[in-house]
Amino acid sequence: MRYTIYALAAVASLVSAQSATSFAPAPKVTTNPIQAELHAELPEQTKNNVRGSVVAKTVEEGKGVKIEISVAGLPAEGGPFMYHIHEKPVPADGNCTGTGAHLDPFKRGEVPVCNPEQKETCQTGDLSGKYGNLTTEKSSFEYIDKYISTDPLDLSYFGNLSVVIHTSNKSRISCANFSVVNPGAFVPTASFPAHLPWATSNSTHAASGTGHSSSETSAAPTSVNSPTPTQPGPPAEQSTNAAVKMGIAGMGAFAGLMAFVL
Numbered sequence: 001m002r003y004t005i006y007a008l009a010a011v012a013s014l015v016s017a018q019s020a021t022s023f024a025p026a027p028k029v030t031t032n033p034i035q036a037e038l039h040a041e042l043p044e045q046t047k048n049n050v051r052g053s054v055v056a057k058t059v060e061e062g063k064g065v066k067i068e069i070s071v072a073g074l075p076a077e078g079g080p081f082m083y084h085i086h087e088k089p090v091p092a093d094g095n096c097t098g099t100g101a102h103l104d105p106f107k108r109g110e111v112p113v114c115n116p117e118q119k120e121t122c123q124t125g126d127l128s129g130k131y132g133n134l135t136t137e138k139s140s141f142e143y144i145d146k147y148i149s150t151d152p153l154d155l156s157y158f159g160n161l162s163v164v165i166h167t168s169n170k171s172r173i174s175c176a177n178f179s180v181v182n183p184g185a186f187v188p189t190a191s192f193p194a195h196l197p198w199a200t201s202n203s204t205h206a207a208s209g210t211g212h213s214s215s216e217t218s219a220a221p222t223s224v225n226s227p228t229p230t231q232p233g234p235p236a237e238q239s240t241n242a243a244v245k246m247g248i249a250g251m252g253a254f255a256g257l258m259a260f261v262l
Helices: 002-020 116-121 127-131 237-261
Strands: 037-042 051-058 065-072 082-086 139-145 162-166 172-182 204-206
Touching: 037 162, 051 172, 082 127, 116 127, 127 139
Parallel strands: none
Antiparallel strands: 037 051, 037 172, 051 065, 065 139, 082 162, 162 172
16 A cells, blocks of 8 residues: 555656656747837826836847846736736727736746746746836837747747736736837848859858858868768658657656556
């Protein structure tokens, strides 16, 4: 009986550990449209004096989004105040509860709390978790977030979503929709046929207005008449098949253990 209890406890611990790491970390967004800009203006309301704005701008080369937040009129009690990007826009009636949960395209969940030292493991929309709460009646600061996106095709896009301010007990005291001030533009990357003598697989040519942004890595010339055969790599399916086999083996081991225990 005691062995049975120990075995079941071990299985439960294993399942719990797997569940705790089942979400995927957020990838850094490096292809945001250049000069894209989004604004959210917190509306005036009668129930409190909270007002302010959140401005989001694509940073240079599209690698990250600069957040500029300015909030005033926060209550003397109820802090520190959290703020997040939520998964839905504010409904027409202005009820902040209609904005749903936090923007969380990678299904991380709110538990455990965000670790600001590992921002990629936090919910994408948990801005205060990653960069700090609002702690005074009037707060204004800025930072660059590398995991949200101004690209409408990206999972972490928030131009059609909302920002919500909460008290420390998670009550929602103010919210606003983002609007697109400037959609920005994507900078194309030029590509060249591989057979051109001056084009190599290691060459990168970024289009720019000045014509000076490019980098090339020289490659040793190769013979056209006597190409060196290469060994084909293992099929891409091998890694997937291996993962499937490991999963099946794990399930078999689990079933065997349960059969032994029972």
